Amino acid sequence: MARAPIGRQQLLEAARAELLHSNGVVDLNALKRRSGLSTGALYHHFGSKAGLLVAIYEGYQAGLVAAIADDTIPAEGSWGVRERARTHNYVAYHFADPLAELLLDRISMEPEVAELEAGAIGRIIDSAAENIRRGQSRGEISAAVDADLAGACIIGALRHGIARQLGRDPRPSIETTTDQLWAFIAAALGL
Template identity: 45%
Template sequence: MARPPVARRALLDAARAELIDNGRIEDLSSVVKRAGVSTGAVYHHFGSKIGLLAAVYNEFFDGAEAALRAADHSGGSWLQREQYRTRAMVQYYFGNPLAPVLMYAGVEHSAIAELEATHLSRIAEGAVRNLRDGQRANALPVDLDVELAAAYLVGGLRRALAILLRRTPRPTVDTATDRLWHFITATIRTGLPARQLADEGTKPAITA
């Protein structure tokens, strides 16, 4: 039998694989079989199937937030950095096979939906701070309602990413970033000099 720390990681990996393969976890037997542990290990480490699912999705959300934080150090102007952050988010969701399960197939329990709501709330709070930084940097108009803009952007990006993930063939990261960036700049452009948008807001996405 696997040692506890190994068993916990094995269960997380097995549950993630089960979600990716089947879109849901019907029962724990398939997960513990993948993980090579006993059913009791699930209850020992996570308390329940829902606890295991919550841990899997928490890792996904933590990864999304880490991708945004890493993009904060991309340099350049405020608008250029925001374009890079947009690309980083697209790259994370397009590169993570769990993303379509969460964003399109749905979740199995209201507790998981609450996790996403908490994650989106944190993202929105960060967006408010970030938009205010843009105002202080004279990259955004002072009359922009940053709370409304942040809510609009976060909710809209979430839905737009879900649509893009469904498309066949799926657009490239650069194409998806360009399309999303177009809508982002349309949301925040009120009062911005046209020349500034032309010079900075429409530059090609920075590639990794």
């Protein structure tokens, strides 16, 4: 049975904690203190500080994809009922991750993370467009809606809308945020 590389998870956890503590900045000396590992361990596991940030973002993105996957929403019901549930999962995932606000704001500006995020968002937009086409084929969304454009607009609105909500003080509830985002999506699709 293969073991996880020694120190990799320790570095990821220490980096997440350091990002929260320092508002999105990872200082290598602070990371060494927090993790109890050397800078060499960081380079061994991630190649660079940017590689560490990419690994953190990849974990976040994988969790998001799992949280909004088809098997997480009701199999029965109209397209709108299912997609409102998916919107709720999207919001709940972001609200549950203490790093979400930083990942959507400061950390996403790092060039390596920005490139990764662009690809991830592109895949989610493609999935949204295909999902809209399924709603159109079922007669629940007008065929006049451009699925590709609507998918891009909806995912962009979700991503930036969530980032705004996460930064509010006090932060609105998951239900309030879901209701507001779903109202936008439903209006955009003429539901």
